[in-house]
Amino acid sequence: xxxxxxxxxxxxxxxxxxxxxxxxxxxxxxxxxxxxxxxxxxxxxxxxxxxxxxxxxxxxxxxxxxxxxxxxxxxx
Numbered sequence: 750x751x752x753x754x755x756x757x758x759x760x761x762x763x764x765x766x767x768x769x770x771x772x773x774x775x776x777x778x779x780x781x782x783x784x785x786x787x788x789x790x791x792x793x794x795x796x797x798x799x800x801x802x803x804x805x806x807x808x809x810x811x812x813x814x815x816x817x818x819x820x821x822x823x824x825x
Contacts, residue, residue: 771782779785797803813820
């Protein structure tokens with residue numbers, strides 16, 4: 750068997766989908782999972798420019814695209 754190039758954070762077997770999701774969200778420090786997954790409409794940020802440094806991020810993106818710099822998008 751080949752050695753993996755990464756380590757897993759959990760060596761856990763999950764009974765159902767919610768157990769899996771609960772484990773991941775708790776690992777990110779989210780305790781109130783139901784509220785996190787079902788936020789009040791008034792508390793949702795619906796304008797991305799309300800995030801800190803968004804204008805600078807957009808400008809940086811535009812500048813790098815003009816210079817043909819490769820941009821990697823990485824998320825989890």
